Amino acid sequence: MPLDVVLGEQDQSLNRLICWILMQFITSFMIFRDFNSVSRWWDPGLYILRSTPDCAHSSLKTATIVLPQVPHVIVHCAAERRPDVVENHPDAAAQLNVDASGNLAKEAAAIGAFLIYISSDYVFDGTNPPYREEDIPSPLNLYGKTKLEGEKAVLQNNLGAAVLRIPVLYGEVEKLEESAVTVMFDKVQFSNKSANMDHWQQRFPTHVKDVATVCRQLAEKRMLDPSIKGTFHWSGNEQMTKYEMACAIADAFNLPSSHLRPITDSPVLGAQRPRNAQLDCSKLETMGIGQRTPFRIGIKESLWPFLIDKRWRQTVFH
Numbered sequence: 001m002p003l004d005v006v007l008g009e010q011d012q013s014l015n016r017l018i019c020w021i022l023m024q025f026i027t028s029f030m031i032f033r034d035f036n037s038v039s040r041w042w043d044p045g046l047y048i049l050r051s052t053p054d055c056a057h058s059s060l061k062t063a064t065i066v067l068p069q070v071p072h073v074i075v076h077c078a079a080e081r082r083p084d085v086v087e088n089h090p091d092a093a094a095q096l097n098v099d100a101s102g103n104l105a106k107e108a109a110a111i112g113a114f115l116i117y118i119s120s121d122y123v124f125d126g127t128n129p130p131y132r133e134e135d136i137p138s139p140l141n142l143y144g145k146t147k148l149e150g151e152k153a154v155l156q157n158n159l160g161a162a163v164l165r166i167p168v169l170y171g172e173v174e175k176l177e178e179s180a181v182t183v184m185f186d187k188v189q190f191s192n193k194s195a196n197m198d199h200w201q202q203r204f205p206t207h208v209k210d211v212a213t214v215c216r217q218l219a220e221k222r223m224l225d226p227s228i229k230g231t232f233h234w235s236g237n238e239q240m241t242k243y244e245m246a247c248a249i250a251d252a253f254n255l256p257s258s259h260l261r262p263i264t265d266s267p268v269l270g271a272q273r274p275r276n277a278q279l280d281c282s283k284l285e286t287m288g289i290g291q292r293t294p295f296r297i298g299i300k301e302s303l304w305p306f307l308i309d310k311r312w313r314q315t316v317f318h
Contacts, residue, residue: 083143083271097146102153109158117154121167126274133231141271171208197243199262202276206236207293233279
């Protein structure tokens with residue numbers, strides 16, 4: 001991108017648009033990559049937790065964070081997304097998940113930027129899946145409630161914004177703890193110790209690169225059609241419990257899984273989780289938007305750098 005480009009306006013010579021991404025964890029990092037992989041988009045990026053040479057540092061606590069450079073699109077991924085942490089730190093979680101989201105929505109509306117707010121399937125109670133966009137939310141835990149309140153704050157302060165609800169995510173990580181899916185890898189690898197794995201909650205693991213593609217496709221369509229706004233759903237289509245995911249991970253790396261123990265009882269500790277909050281994605285599919293990576297392929301690509309027994313690396317991809 002030439003240094004003399006006028007920020008906030010479309011560069012007609014390059015036909016590029018500006019996108020800002022409020023970054024946290026793996027979702028935003030992959031969205032950052034996806035937008036930058038398409039020559040039409042230039043993404044200066046914003047950053048909350050993860051640091052890369054191409055990302056600037058910013059803070060969501062100020063309501064003027066997008067003013068120095070005027071973007072066409074803002075993808076708001078930053079959130080406290082750990083339900084148990086939200087239960088223990090409700091005020092801090094509400095400040096980020098709700099208050100900051102509302103402030104950002106106001107600022108985006110003021111400068112005419114298209115805001116995509118990343119939300120969660122946890123806004124539903126999981127008793128009557130699959131859920132369409134117009135179904136009435138009923139979150140079971142405080143995390144789901146803050147994400148729902150964040151949705152309301154965004155849509156009330158920015159009538160042209162979009163909400164994208166997504167389920168549990170996995171993908172390229174710096175630490176296994178960044179994802180509720182990748183964090184299971186150590187338990188899978190240490191086969192000399194039995195590990196209890198939840199076999200009650202039904203999940204739909206979704207690769208972050210697919211979410212990134214959906215965000216870019218949604219932004220591209222919005223640039224051509226200003227009527228594209230409101231709430232959307234995207235999700236992987238493979239229904240799996242954590243136990244089934246762990247077994248699939250073991251199979252992908254030719255590792256034993258006999259030490260993994262399925263627990264079919266409803267969890268009694270921590271924040272309450274929905275049994276099955278499957279999202280109906282037909283709205284985006286009808287628009288020609290979407291991409292799905294098979295779980296066994298995506299998880300292998302994501303986890304092989306963390307393989308403890310290096311001997312397996314010679315066989316995993318052959």
